Amino acid sequence: xxxxxxxxxxxxxxxxxxxxxxxxxxxxxxxxxxxxxxxxxxxxxxxxxxxxxxxxxxxxxxxxxxxxxxxxxxxxxxxxxxxxxxxxxxxxxxxxxxxxxxxxxxxxxxxxxxxxxxxxxxxxxxxxxxxxxxxxxxxxxxxxxxxxxxxxxxxxxxxxxxxxxxxxxxxxxxxxxxxxxxxxxxxxxxxxxxxxxxxxxxxxxxxxxxxxxxxxxxxxxxxxxxxxxxxxxxxxxxxxxxxxxxxxxxxxxxxxxxxxxxxxxxxxxxxxxxxxxxxxxxxxxxxxxxxxxxxxxxxxxxxxxxxxxxxxxxxxxxxxxxxxxxxxxxxxxxxxxxxxxxxxxxxxxxxxxxxxxxxxxxxxxxxxxxxxxxxxxxxxxxxxxxxxxxxxxxxxxxxxxxxxxxxxxxxxxxxxxxxxxxxxxxxxx
Amino acid sequence: xxxxxxxxxxxxxxxxxxxxxxxxxxxxxxxxxxxxxxxxxxxxxxxxxxxxxxxxxxxxxxxxxxx
Numbered sequence: 001x002x003x004x005x006x007x008x009x010x011x012x013x014x015x016x017x018x019x020x021x022x023x024x025x026x027x028x029x030x031x032x033x034x035x036x037x038x039x040x041x042x043x044x045x046x047x048x049x050x051x052x053x054x055x056x057x058x059x060x061x062x063x064x065x066x067x068x069x070x071x072x073x074x075x076x077x078x079x080x081x082x083x084x085x086x087x088x089x090x091x092x093x094x095x096x097x098x099x100x101x102x103x104x105x106x107x108x109x110x111x112x113x114x115x116x117x118x119x120x121x122x123x124x125x126x127x128x129x130x131x132x133x134x135x136x137x138x139x140x141x142x143x144x145x146x147x148x149x150x151x152x153x154x155x156x157x158x159x160x161x162x163x164x165x166x167x168x169x170x171x172x173x174x175x176x177x178x179x180x181x182x183x184x185x186x187x188x189x190x191x192x193x194x195x196x197x198x199x200x201x202x203x204x205x206x207x208x209x210x211x212x213x214x215x216x217x218x219x220x221x222x223x224x225x226x227x228x229x230x231x232x233x234x235x236x237x238x239x240x241x242x243x244x245x246x247x248x249x250x251x252x253x254x255x256x257x258x259x260x261x262x263x264x265x266x267x268x269x270x271x272x273x274x275x276x277x278x279x280x281x282x283x284x285x286x287x288x289x290x291x292x293x294x295x296x297x298x299x300x301x302x303x304x305x306x307x308x309x310x311x312x313x314x315x316x317x318x319x320x321x322x323x324x325x326x327x328x329x330x331x332x333x334x335x336x337x338x339x340x341x342x343x344x345x346x347x348x349x350x351x352x353x354x355x356x357x358x359x360x361x362x363x364x365x366x367x368x369x370x371x372x373x374x375x376x377x378x379x380x381x382x383x384x385x386x387x388x389x390x391x392x393x394x395x396x397x398x399x400x401x402x403x404x405x406x407x408x409x410x411x412x413x414x415x416x417x418x419x420x421x422x423x424x425x426x427x428x429x
Numbered sequence: 430x431x432x433x434x435x436x437x438x439x440x441x442x443x444x445x446x447x448x449x450x451x452x453x454x455x456x457x458x459x460x461x462x463x464x465x466x467x468x469x470x471x472x473x474x475x476x477x478x479x480x481x482x483x484x485x486x487x488x489x490x491x492x493x494x495x496x
Contacts, residue, residue: 235472335483342486398479405476 032363035356042352043275043345046100046187047076048086050272056081059190061102062183063095076102076184078116087135091117095180096162098136098151100187103162104180112160119153136162188282191274195261203257232256232400240404241411248407251293255286256400263344263392267385273351277395278344280337287337290403295329298410332406336399343395347388354381437492445485449478 049057058077065072072093079088079097086100094108096119105112119135141150151162164176185193202221209222218226232253237245262277276282304310306325309317357377362370456474460467 235468331487335486338486338490339479339483342489394475398475401472401476402479 033356033359035353035360038356039349039352041099042273043278043348044099044101045275045279046086047097047102047184048081048100049187049190049274050086050100051270056086059187060185061095062185063093063102064181064183065094065104066179066181080118082135089119089135091119096136096153098162101165102182102184103151103165104178106161106163108160119155187272187274188276188279191265191272191276192262192282195258195265195276199257199261228256229253236397236401236404240401240408242408244411248293248297248404252400252404255290255403256396259286259340259399260392260396263396264389266344266348267388267392273348275345275348278341278348280341283337283341286340286399287333290336290399290406291330291333294332294403294406294410297407299413301412302410332402336402340395340399343391347384347391350384351381351388354384434492438489441485441488441492444488445481448481452477452481 047059047061049059051057058075058081061072061074061076063072064070072095074092076088076097078090078092079095080090081087081097082089086097088097090096091105091108091112093115094105094113095102096105097103111117136151136153138149138151140147142148143150148164150164152159153162154160163178163180166178167176202225206222206225209218209220213219213222217223233245233249237249237252241248259277262282265271266273266275266277306329307322309321309325312321354377357380358370358374361373452474456470459470463470
């Protein structure tokens with residue numbers, strides 16, 4: 001009884017804190033909260049780490065300017081954080097910090113490239129009633145016949161435009177590609193290091209315990225992880241890989257625990273909710289690793305069935321089967337990449353949108369309704385968090401089991417071709 | 430423009446929903462018939478659902494890109 005009261009006091013206290021936050025941010029253009037902006041900001045990577053809502057941690061920036069060939073190395077606190085949106089009020093060597101991420105100024109003055117100056121200028125921050133989000137604005141601009149939203153800031157009456165972030169396609173299909181390389185230890189990278197460190201410590205300890213505890217029942221952290229390890233071994237590696245399970249088990253276990261660790265770390269409230277396994281770059285690397293392992297260990301039987309399927313007329317092979325099979329080789333890792341990315345990102349977004357429902361209600365119907373909505377919104381958020389806990393395990397498992405299934409297809413020994421279902425079987429993979 | 434992408438995503442999700450619903454229904458049926466095979470059935474159910482989901486995801490990403 002008492003505990004539940006403390007819990008509710010805590011929840012409402014946090015809500016109040018959030019309300020203040022939203023007030024500060026929501027007054028932006030004199031209208032409601034920008035839920036879309038909040039949601040996308042929430043899932044994005046950043047050069048600062050907010051251990052919300054109290055601590056803003058600076059992270060090291062390593063930036064390489066392609067045009068001048070110069071490296072810039074500094075802590076992101078040099079941008080001088082203002083407010084809680086991760087904006088910086090300083091210009092450092094032609095870079096600014098907009099909504100947590102480093103951006104380059106398209107048309108900097110020579111002074112901006114040199115050192116370190118304030119965006120607001122000497123006349124201080126009072127010009128815009130002290131609100132951080134007034135530092136940067138966006139406007140619609142027509143570039144190459146397309147309307148695009150570009151960010152800019154004003155200094156001394158002149159507009160300085162910011163480069164867009166690199167798009168998902170790295171500029172190959174006409175997306176954006178920044179004119180600098182960002183090798184910074186971003187929020188995602190930092191979280192990944194934390195999780196890796198934790199995993200290494202835990203698994204070294206487990207390995208040690210297997211040596212000292214040999215023949216005895218597992219205890220402690222070993223007892224916690226052993227069911228998962230045995231599960232991957234017995235349900236994934238052995239049924240899919242047959243005799244070769246020992247060779248691929250380390251790879252499967254690494255993938256499983258890496259994804260699981262990152263998924264779960266992103267779920268912990270107030271640790272910044274870093275969306276590492278919901279970042280395309282991370283899932284891309286995982287998928288490429290799976291692609292390389294599957295195709296490098298692929299045997300003659302596998303490649304034979306891709307390039308020249310036995311028992312099918314030649315014209316059919318050239319017209320349909322071979323192209324489809326070759327596309328399939330690449331589609332498999334692409335779906336691995338997208339599945340993990342989309343599931344985790346969607347989870348993070350749903351969570352922040354359910355919380356934002358409160359502020360949508362406030363904008364539509366006032367404070368009273370907002371308080372009522374908050375009850376339902378918190379219940380929904382908690383329900384979603386329970387679901388997301390399940391999803392964290394399921395997605396780690398799905399990635400592992402699909403990799404195992406692809407490995408099975410690529411390392412399977414050739415069947416006797418008289419066997420009636422062998423072609424069907426190969427085609428199914 | 431945005432609404433067209435939304436309709437595309439909705440259509441993709443209808444297909445995937447029917448597919449995954451069928452998989453779940455059949456898996457439940459199979460478990461009811463043969464409760465001792467629950468482990469195998471569950472693993473295969475998740476695997477098949479993941480494959481269906483993959484097709485839907487490609488459609489959703491395409492809707493994002495084209496829309």
